[in-house]
Amino acid sequence: xxxxxxxxxxxxxxxxxxxxxxxxxxxxxxxxxxxxxxxxxxxxxxxxxxxxxxxxxxxxxxxxxxxxxxxxxxxxxxxxxxxxxxxxxxxxxxxxxxxxxxxxxxxxxxxxxxxxxxxxxxxxxxxxxxxxxxxxxxxxxxxxxxxxxxxxxxxxxxxxxxxxxxxxxxxxxxxxxxxxxxxxxxxxxxxxxxxxxxxxxxxxxxxxxxxxxxxxxxxxxxxxxxxxxxxxxxxxxxxxxxxxxxxxxxxxxxxxxxxxxxxxxxxxxxxxxxxxxxxxxxxxxxxxxxxxxxxxxxxxxxxxxxxxxxxxxxxxxxxxxxxxxxxxxxxxxxxxxxxxxxxxxxxxxxxxxxxxxxxxxxxxxxxxxxx
Amino acid sequence: xxxxxxxxxxxxxxxxxxxxxxxxxxxxxxxxxxxxxxxxxxxxxxxxxxxxxxxxxxxxxxxxxxxxxxxxxxxxxxxxxxxxxxxxxxxxxxxxxxxxxxxxxxxxxxxxxxxxxxxxxxxxxxxxxxxxxxxxxxxxxxxxxxxxxxxxxxxxxxxxxxxxxxxxxxxxxxxxxxxxxxxxxxxxxxxxxxxxxxxxxxxxxxxxxxxxxxxxxxxxxxxxxxxxxxxxxxxxxxxxxxxxxxxxxxxxxxxxxxxxxxxxxxxxxxxxxxxxxxxxxxxxxxxxxxxxxxxxxxxxxxxxxxxxxxxxxxxxxxxxxxxxxxxxxxxxxxxxxxxxxxxxxxxxxxxxxxxxxxxxxxxxxxxxxxx
Numbered sequence: 233x234x235x236x237x238x239x240x241x242x243x244x245x246x247x248x249x250x251x252x253x254x255x256x257x258x259x260x261x262x263x264x265x266x267x268x269x270x271x272x273x274x275x276x277x278x279x280x281x282x283x284x285x286x287x288x289x290x291x292x293x294x295x296x297x298x299x300x301x302x303x304x305x306x307x308x309x310x311x312x313x314x315x316x317x318x319x320x321x322x323x324x325x326x327x328x329x330x331x332x333x334x335x336x337x338x339x340x341x342x343x344x345x346x347x348x349x350x351x352x353x354x355x356x357x358x359x360x361x362x363x364x365x366x367x368x369x370x371x372x373x374x375x376x377x378x379x380x381x382x383x384x385x386x387x388x389x390x391x392x393x394x395x396x397x398x399x400x401x402x403x404x405x406x407x408x409x410x411x412x413x414x415x416x417x418x419x420x421x422x423x424x425x426x427x428x429x430x431x432x433x434x435x436x437x438x439x440x441x442x443x444x445x446x447x448x449x450x451x452x453x454x455x456x457x458x459x460x461x462x463x464x465x466x467x468x469x470x471x472x473x474x475x476x477x478x479x480x481x482x483x484x485x486x487x488x489x490x491x492x493x494x495x496x497x498x499x500x501x502x503x504x505x506x507x508x509x510x511x512x513x514x515x516x517x518x519x520x521x522x523x524x525x526x527x528x529x530x531x532x533x534x535x536x537x538x539x540x541x542x543x544x545x546x547x548x549x550x551x552x553x554x555x556x557x558x559x560x561x562x563x564x565x566x567x568x569x570x571x572x573x574x575x576x577x578x579x580x581x582x583x584x585x586x587x588x589x590x591x592x593x594x595x596x597x598x599x600x601x602x603x
Numbered sequence: 604x605x606x607x608x609x610x611x612x613x614x615x616x617x618x619x620x621x622x623x624x625x626x627x628x629x630x631x632x633x634x635x636x637x638x639x640x641x642x643x644x645x646x647x648x649x650x651x652x653x654x655x656x657x658x659x660x661x662x663x664x665x666x667x668x669x670x671x672x673x674x675x676x677x678x679x680x681x682x683x684x685x686x687x688x689x690x691x692x693x694x695x696x697x698x699x700x701x702x703x704x705x706x707x708x709x710x711x712x713x714x715x716x717x718x719x720x721x722x723x724x725x726x727x728x729x730x731x732x733x734x735x736x737x738x739x740x741x742x743x744x745x746x747x748x749x750x751x752x753x754x755x756x757x758x759x760x761x762x763x764x765x766x767x768x769x770x771x772x773x774x775x776x777x778x779x780x781x782x783x784x785x786x787x788x789x790x791x792x793x794x795x796x797x798x799x800x801x802x803x804x805x806x807x808x809x810x811x812x813x814x815x816x817x818x819x820x821x822x823x824x825x826x827x828x829x830x831x832x833x834x835x836x837x838x839x840x841x842x843x844x845x846x847x848x849x850x851x852x853x854x855x856x857x858x859x860x861x862x863x864x865x866x867x868x869x870x871x872x873x874x875x876x877x878x879x880x881x882x883x884x885x886x887x888x889x890x891x892x893x894x895x896x897x898x899x900x901x902x903x904x905x906x907x908x909x910x911x912x913x914x915x916x917x918x919x920x921x922x923x924x925x926x927x928x929x930x931x932x933x934x935x936x937x938x939x940x941x942x943x944x945x946x947x948x949x950x951x952x953x954x955x956x957x958x959x960x961x962x963x964x965x966x967x968x969x970x971x972x973x974x
Contacts (some may be wrong), residue, residue, distance in 0.1 A: 233803040262898070265891035289891030291922075313890070315924045335924065366925030366932070429885050429929060431874045432604040435846060455920065455929055457884040458905055460834075464870035467835040468842030475806065475843045487886040487901040487919070499835035503802045513828040514800050515858040519684070520636035520660030527633070530858040534829055548858070549826065551662075553686045553706065554737030558800060558826055561737070 234504060236477045239448040242358045242421050244285050245309030245330035249358075249423060249481045250448025255474070255506050256481035257497045258450070259490045260287040260313070265295035265302075272305035274490065279308055281494040282509060285481070287311040287333060290320045299327030311360075315367075318344035325351045331423075333360040336410040337367035345410075349417045358421035361410045363403045363437075364454055365428035371402070399428065400436035404444070411445055422447040423481070427454035431469040438473050448480035455485060462486040463496040471500050508543035511598075514558050514565075515548040522550030523570040524587055532591050542602055546594065547576075564597040566590060577601060605875060607848045610819045613729045613792050615656050616680030616701035620729075620794060620852045621819025626845070626877050627852035628868045629821070630861045631658040631684070636666035636673075643676035645861065650679055652865040653880060656852070658682040658704060661691045670698030682731070686738075689715035696722045702794075704731040707781040708738035716781075720788045729792035732781045734774045734808075735825055736799035742773070770799065771807035775815070782816055793818040794852070798825035802840040809844050819851035826856060833857040834867040842871050879914035882969075885929050885936075886919040893921030894941040895958055903962050913973055917965065918947075935968040937961060948972060 241251025249256050259278050263270040265288045275286050290296050290312045303310050311331035312324035316338050324332060325348075332352060339345060352359055371389025389397050389405070397405060403426045414422055424447050426437035434453055442449065453469040456462035466484040473479050482500065484493040501507035515530035516522070530548045537546065547565035549555035556574070559565025565576040571587050577597050585593040612622025620627050630649050634641040636659045646657050661667050661683045674681050682702035683695035687709045695703060696719075703723060710716060723730050742760025760768050760776070768776060774797045785793055795818050797808035805824055813820065824840040827833035837855040844850050853871065855864040872878035886901035887893070901919045908917065918936035920926035927945070930936025936947040942958050948968050956964040 233807070260888060260890050262889040262893070263891060271891070291892040295891060313892075315892075338924070364925050364928075366928035368928070429932075430876070431842075432846070432876060436604070455885045455887045455918070455925065457886050458901055460866070461870045461884060462886075463831075463835055464838040464867055465874040467838035468846070468871055468874045471802075471839030472843045472846045475803070475839070485888040487884075487888055487898050490888070493888070495831070496835055499832045500839055503836040503839045505801070505803060513832060513858075514826045515828050515833075516826045517631060517856040517858055517861070517864070518633040519631050520634060520642070520666060521662045521684075521686075522633070527858050530829055547826070553709065554735050554826065557735075557737030557739070561800075 234475060234477055234506065237442050238446075239480055240420070240446045242423060242448060243356075244311065244358055247285055247309050253480070255479060255501055256284045257282060257494055257501070258285045258287060258311075258481055258483040259283045259493045260289070260483065262490060265289055265291070266298050268298040268301035268305070271298065272302050275302070275306045275308070278490055278494060279306065281491040282498060283308060283494045285309045285311060285331070287313050289313045290324050293320065293323060296320050296323035296327055299324055299329055303328050314339070318348050321348040322351055325355055325357060329357065331358050331360065333362045335362050335364065335367060336406050337364060337369045340369055342413055345413060346417055349414055349419045352421070353417070353419050356421065358423055359414065359419070360423040360425060360450055361407050361414070362425045363407045363427070365399055365403060365430070365433060366454065368402055368406060399430075400426075400433045400440065403428070403437045404440045407441060408444060411447070423450050425450040425452060427452045429453065429455045431465060434469050435472055438478055439476065442478045449478060451479040451482045452485055457487060459486050459488045459492045459496070463492070466496060467500050471504065474500070474504050474506060510540050510543065511537040512543070512545045513548065514545060514562055516550045516554065518550050521553065522568070524550065524568045524573070524590070526550040526568065529590055533594055536591070536595055537598065544598060544601060546598065548594070563601050564594060566594055605846060605848055605877065608813050609817075610851055611791070611817045613794060613819060614727075615682065615729055618656055618680050624851070626850060626872055627655045628653060628865055628872070629656045629658060629852055629854040630654045630864045631660070631854065633861060636660055636662070637669050639669040639672035639676070642669065643673050646673070646677045646679070649861055649865060650677065652862040653869060654679060654865045656680045656682060656702070658684050660684045661695050664691065664694060667691050667694035667698055670695055670700055674699050685710070689719050692719040693722055696726055696728060700728065702729050702731065704733045706733050706735065706738060707777050708735060708740045711740055713784055716784060717788055720785055720790045723792065724788070724790050727792065729794055730785065730790070731794040731796060731821055732778050732785070733796045733821075734778045734798070736770055736774060736801070736804060737825065739773055739777060770801075771797075771804045771811065774799070774808045775811045778812060779815060782818070794821050796821040796823060798823045800824065800826045802836060805840050806843055809849055810847065813849045820849060822850040822853045823856055828858060830857050830859045830863045830867070834863070837867060838871050842875065845871070845875050845877060881911050881914065882908040883914070883916045884919065885916060885933055887921045887925065889921050892924065893939070895921065895939045895944070895961070897921040897939065900939075900961055904965055907962070907966055908969065915969060915972060917969065919965070934972050935965060937965055
């Protein structure tokens, strides 16, 4: 149903981003990168959760020097997150990373950026131009009349009529300016992100750049908060863009265990039928109509199916209103009534069970469908 | 930034839905409605969480007879959820409810619907036409050539060229048919919902009907699952529509405590700047760059601000990359470095504090800003 924006494909190690490839799930470690063992351990856990590319902060040379050891210990592509100091990017490339993220807000000298781009080009390593509303470069004082700077990222923060740009327009301007710089160096292994905490600002920025550049887009809502609020915020922002066909890789930013980010990312993608992964629960909110403990049953089913890899849709429904309809659409379903439930498998009724057997009957059908 | 679809305003008791009013948050009880005391108790809890209209299932006459007692005990408007039996709608109206929800999938006889509509009209009580993908009415076998039935909801499930309708098209057809019936009875206190578990199906249905009818729309993704997955699913579906300007009232359906539904609903609305409510946390995900325990700090701040009514934005940021930028934008912010943090209030630096004082310094500033 969703027509995706065409984008250029790039290769982050073994993972293709863009060009119609499945939307890739990225996360970021929160260990001290200098502690290679702890960082690799967290990445291996993230691989288990389904993380497909991993980014690590490289705040200093010690962190850059830990990258080869981390890279050896993990399977998914490794991306170095660089701010302020271009030499950390060069060291990360030497350390064998599969991707770089540069922030045009704080690495601004075109000569230094060029040095990084040349080294990345030699190794075929893509660069993400990672613009963030919280760290935009200062706008230059525009000459009169304002003219355009075709290199670097210090553009003027004003529109063609001299009007001040909105935050989202300024983000797009900074990204396009950096894209032009990289292209002038004959480099096109580019990915772009335009993150903001404010969801409409981020959506506007991505919508605007989507049709101005062919490169794959990395979506994120930055500093979205702790898991409960942050996953909802991210779902609204990332989900709206994905529904519009925009986005090639996503990262949900949560103040919490990075595995939570991966879980939320897949829930967003699954909700739009863009990825399949493990069980999907269709369960009613329960109401004054339900005659069994739907919340308890749904939680028990969810718990028992946790970690299952194969996609499967399981419906746990509390009454006859939508119960039979939804249970019929799922791979396995139960429509509960007073003390009894009707079990469905792939749209067919396969039997009626007593309340005490609800859980075991559902699990038995899941087993059957999976084999 | 969001241009809302113009819609007719209706009045659910004291609450205006549509016509440019603030988007209203609805939830539904999961107590046994016949137990008026337990149901009223849950509604009072939901009022505390910010719920603005409440729906209760009315599965039988005993439930309908409990409505006056429930109504007396609560402050927010009460809506009766009716399926199958139109007499329950009549009894609910007599019981003093402020709104009705009828399911055109299972109350199909135009004569019975007319009886309900007349009684609702007498009392000025709005009716929600609540279509659900899981309980669509059976499509009639179309005559040849297919013709349109202007009354009732049993339409033909085929398009103008005889092609079968998609689920979302069928949902819209059923809703429009019911709208025509209500309008033919000179009734226009109408609200419409077109819920589905499948997010693209629901979005397509709402997008389609948005420009075919002037009535306010109640948004929901049905049977979305347990809170973690269900709130993300609802955020994608409801958030995408709200971003498009569609939606006048929302209900997040979760298999869990209904207060979770209300919390998630406000997070969706806050993320699009459509409502303000209590604290909004801008907190970074923490990474190898952070030199303090950002997760612990953000959780502690969030916990201490829980239940606060006044809107306030608080940024908890782990480093100098986006820290100062985001902290400056918030009402109160901290940008942490090694052992120290810079405190911002309304964009101004107000001081530097030691790590052990981070939490107390933030809370002191919040106090200051609130007064």
